[in-house]
Amino acid sequence: MENHNILEQEEEQDLFEHFNIVVDKGQSLLRIDKFLMLRLVNASRNRIQNAIDAGNVLVNKNTVKSSYKVKPADEISIVFAHPPRDTEVYPENIPLDIVYEDEDLLVVNKPAGMVVHPGFNNYTGTLVNALAYHFEQLPTLPGNDGRPGLVHRIDKDTSGLLLISKNEITMTKLAKQFFDHSITRKYVALAWGDVQQDGRIEGYIGRSLKNRIIMDMYDDEEKGKWSVTNYSVLEKLGYVTLISCQLETGRTHQIRAHMKHIGHPLFSDANYGGDKILKGTTFTKYKQFVANCFTIMPRQALHAQTLGFIHPTTQRYLEFEAPLPEDFSNVLAKWRNYAQNAE
Template sequence: MKKIKIIANKNQKEIRIDKFLKKNIQNISRNQIQKLTSLGKVTVNQNDVKKNYKIKPLDFVEIEVSNIPILDYLEYRNIIAEKINLDIVYEDQDIIVVNKPAGMVVHPGYGNEKGTLIHGIKYHFQNSNLNNFDLYRSGLIHRLDKDTSGLLVLAKNEYSKKYLFQQFYSRTIQREYRALIWGNLLEEKGIITGFIGRDPKNRKRMAIFRKNEPYKGKYSVTHYKVLERFKHLTYISCNIKTGKTHQIRAHFKYLGHPLFHDSIYGGNRIFMKKKCSNQSIEFLKTCLKILPRQALHAISLSFMHPKNEKCYFYCPIPEDFKIVLQKCRKIFL
C-alpha cells in the first residue's frame, strides 16, 4: 500500500481537491484523482469526500494508491528487468493475462525489491516485438496478494490501461475465486458486505467495521456459494464486486470461517480442534503441510477487450490446492 498524506497550510485558498492534489503530487492527472476519489481512496480529515470538495486551511488529506499503479515515473524507470518464467495464459498487442503463482509479489516494494511479477513483465516486454513500451503508461490494472494464486490482466499500452481500469471502476469486470475455508457454512450461498479497513490492532490485516464505527473503512461486497462440504472444511466459489485489500480473507474471518492456512487471519491453526477426532487432527495437520499458504485462487476473469470483444479466461487451481481437495474428498465424502 502506498498512501500519500498532505496537510494544507493555514493560508490555503479554497480550491477543488483535484486541483490541490494535482499541484502537490507529481505524475498524476486530475482524471486519475477524480477516479480515486470516486473509489473512496481520497479522504479529508479521515472522511470520504466528493470530487467537488474544496480544500480548506489545515485540511488533512490522504490519497491511497495501493491498488492502482499511480507511482512516480522514476520508480518504473528504475525497475531492473529480470528473466522470470511467467505463466502467460493469453497475450496480444493490447493485453497480457498471467497466471501468478503463490509466493510471487506483484509489485516491488519494501522488502521485495526484486523477483516480482513486474520485474518479469518488464523483461518479457523488452524482449518481445512490443514497440515504444512504457511500463509507466501501461502495466498493472489490479493486484493479487503474494500468497494468492491466479489470473491477472495487464495492459500493454495507455489506451488499454484506461479502457480496462474503467471496467474495474464501474465494476463490470467479473472475477471468480476459489477458496477453502474452515468450518461448515450455514448457507449454501450468500452475500457478505461491510466497511473494510486497516485493523487498528494489527496493521498487517484488514477488519470489517459497522458504518458508525470510528475506524470506518470502504464498502465491500463478496458473493459466495458452497461447492463442496468436507465436515471440517468448506470449498467455495467467490465473486467480488469490490476489490479491497484482503477482501475475501477479511470477509470470511468476519463470518468466523477463516481461509485454510491463512496465517494473518488465524487460518493456520486447526479450527474448533476440540470437536475434531485425533484422526481428523492428524489429517488436517498433513493438509496444512501440503498447502503452506492461504487457500485462495483467482480462477477466472471476464471483461471487455479494448477491441470491444467479450473475453473469458480460466486457469485451474494449483497442484498443492488440488491435492488437498482430493484428500478431503477421500476422507470426508
C-alpha cells in the first residue's frame, strides 16, 4: 500500500507544477497576472491567465481575478498543469553548418534564433531536432534527457560554435573538460559605452529576484554560482565598444549579466536593457541611426567565435573560429562608419 501511495505522488508530480510565493515587504501594488509574469520562469501570459480562470491561483487561500493587486506579505499559491511533452526527440531535416566532424564529435556553427534543445514552448525546430535527423544515435549524460550529444549550450539569440559528441566515451571526456574549465571559449560582443580597458568580472550569478527570466550578480554564494569572465577591448567606436570575452565558467547568460553589472549592457540585448539608446546624442539623426542598427540586429550582439579543446581520442588540441554572421558584421560596419564621420 505504501508503494502505491509513492507511485501516486510521483504521477501527480509529473502532471502538476506547484509554486508558493510570499510577496516581499517592499512590493508595490501590482496586478497579480503581471506580478506572476515577472516572478515565474517560462510561464507565459496565457498559462497564468488559464490558471487564474481555473481557480488555481490562491491569495491567502482565496481565489482571485487577474485584476487583483498583490500587497506586501500576500501568500500566493499556484498550481499549473504540466504541458504535455514527449521526452522523445523527433528528427527534423534542418540544415546544419558543420565546421568540423570526425567519428567522435562535430563542431557546429549555430545561427542566431535557433534554440539549442527542446524545452518549454520549443519542442521543434531546435538544433537537437536537426542533430537527431543527421545522426542516427547520439549519447546523453545522466539527468540530461532530451539533449543528445550536447555537452554545453548557447542562448537562442547568440550565434556561434557548439561542440557535439557522437558517442558516450567522448561525451564523458568532453564534459570533464568543461567541468575543469579547460575548454577555450571566446566570444565577440558589442557593448554599450566606452569600455576603458581590459578587465575581469567575477562574482556569484543567480536568477534575478525581480525578473526570473534574467540573471543578477550577488555577493552571497547561497544566491548564485561562482562565475568569471575576462574581457579585452578590441575596438573603440565612440558610444559602443567591440570586446572579446573569454569564459572561465559557463553560467546561464553569463556575459550578458556580467556586462550589464559593470554598466555596459550588450547592444540590442532586450532582456538586459541594451535595446534602448544608452549612450550618445539627442539628435534625431543619431536616434534613427541606432534604430536602424536595432532593425538589422534585433538580438544581443554576442557571437561564440572561438572554441578550443583537447580531442578525447587523439589528445591533440583543436581550435576553431567562426566568422561574424551577417547581421553582426553589418551593424559593426555601420558603427565604424559612424565613429569615423564623428571624429
